[in-house]
Structure formats: structure tokens, C-alpha cells
Amino acid sequence: MSFTAGPEAYDRFMGRYSTPLAPRFADFASIGEAPLVLDVGCGPGALTSELVRRVGAESVSAVDPSPGFVEAAGQRNPGVVVRRAEAESLPFEDGSFDAALAQLVVHFMSDPAAGLGEMRRVTRRGGVVAACVWDHAGGAGPLARFWGAVRELDPEAADESELPGAHEGDLERLLREAGLTDAEERLLTVEVEHESFEEWWEPFTLGIGPAGAYVQGLPQDARDRLRERCRELHPAAPFAVSASAWAARGVV
Numbered sequence: 001m002s003f004t005a006g007p008e009a010y011d012r013f014m015g016r017y018s019t020p021l022a023p024r025f026a027d028f029a030s031i032g033e034a035p036l037v038l039d040v041g042c043g044p045g046a047l048t049s050e051l052v053r054r055v056g057a058e059s060v061s062a063v064d065p066s067p068g069f070v071e072a073a074g075q076r077n078p079g080v081v082v083r084r085a086e087a088e089s090l091p092f093e094d095g096s097f098d099a100a101l102a103q104l105v106v107h108f109m110s111d112p113a114a115g116l117g118e119m120r121r122v123t124r125r126g127g128v129v130a131a132c133v134w135d136h137a138g139g140a141g142p143l144a145r146f147w148g149a150v151r152e153l154d155p156e157a158a159d160e161s162e163l164p165g166a167h168e169g170d171l172e173r174l175l176r177e178a179g180l181t182d183a184e185e186r187l188l189t190v191e192v193e194h195e196s197f198e199e200w201w202e203p204f205t206l207g208i209g210p211a212g213a214y215v216q217g218l219p220q221d222a223r224d225r226l227r228e229r230c231r232e233l234h235p236a237a238p239f240a241v242s243a244s245a246w247a248a249r250g251v252v
Helices: 007-029 046-055 067-076 112-121 144-153 170-177 197-206 209-216 220-233
Strands: 037-040 060-064 081-084 097-103 123-134 181-194 239-251
Touching (some): 007 067, 007 123, 007 197, 046 067, 046 097, 097 112, 112 123, 123 170, 144 220, 197 209
Parallel strands (some): 097 123
8 A cells, every 4th residue: 555645744633652562673683783664554654763873874775666765865864775666566576674563564465465575575584573563453552543433434434454464363363374484473562642632633634545535525514523522532631542563473
């Protein structure tokens, strides 16, 4: 899936959660001092920046299908080679990397099995492939209150709970099916402070991802009802949102 929203809009919406998630995901992936690491579906570069801090820009490559994200990730991480590419068709030779990571990407791949298979292909034997996806199915993702309000007002609406990787065990199974060994899964949790309800709500109106597309597709009166129901479901500001993601890793 290629996002059409700009990197600044993404930062205000999902970047506020993906940035603190990146170090926990990198820890879980156990890349150590891997000489060459690939960030698949890098977006504006939250995980890319974390990998650069750990192994240096010269050791990190990144890909994303969205031109705006490719440009932003490159500008924010000088020295990193960032290329435009789909996860399902990575422009690298077999065994090019010591580790390949995909943060919050698998559920947006057009073919998750093919995407993870490509990550395995470009990772050397004995290297690590790791991925993470928000726990949308378990109600512990960062958008849980939003989708809870949506389901109350529009029971027929499709949320993100059935996306690949959103259920416990999904990612571990997908990694095994892609040929990875020693696959294991863990829940990673971050907590993000919000100064006001408006600061939490406004990014939902920017059209990013399934949640943003849903909001933009509503007539104004329905959008207002959803906003106010979300307000009712939140504690008084300032408040914190706890966000959990399923993470899985395997060995090539």
C-alpha cells in the first residue's frame, strides 16, 4: 500500500506511536552489530533513524513505495540509501543483508507472504527477519478507542482487526510459512501522552490509512458525531494512550 499523505501528516498521525515503538522493535529483532540492515516499508524513517543510531548510516538501506516517504526518509537520514520499491519485489540480490525489518508494514502489503518471502530472500543465511503490527484484533492498538466509537455508531464498518498480523500468532505463522526458522512472537507496548483531545483527534482528519480514509468518507454530521463519541470515551486531558504491537522474528 502506497500512502498519498505527506510525511508531516503521517508524523502527526502514526509517527507519534511508531517513533517510540522503533527502539523496542529493534531490541526485539536482536540485530546486534549487523553490518547491513534493511528497513522495508520505511515510511518517513522512524525505524530507519533508530537503525542508524545503532549501526551507522552506511550500514542501513531502506525502501518504501511512496515517493514522498522515500524523499523524507533520505533527507532525515543522510548517508542511508533509500529506494522506492514494494516489499513484494525488493531490488536487491539474494543474501544482501544481515537483517531485514518491517515495522507496521505487513498488514499493508498486497501479499504478506510474498513480502516476507522477499525479506527472507535478501537476508543471508543465519540472518534475522522481523516484523511488527499493531494489536488491532486484541483491542490494544493505538486506534482502539477510535474503532470502538466507529463500531458503536456504524456496526457495519470494516475496522483493521482482520488485517494480516493483527491477531496474536499471525506474524509468527507468516514467518514460518515464509521459510524462517526459530520464529517467536512478543507483544511490545509504548505509551504516548496527548495534551488535549483535539491534538489526538485532528490527525484522524488527514486521510491517513484506513482510519483516516473512514473519517474523510463521512458526511460532516456523522464526522461530528464520531468526534464527540471519541471525546466521551477518553479521560480528561492530558491523557496517555497505551499502544501494543505484535512483533515476530525468525532466522533465515
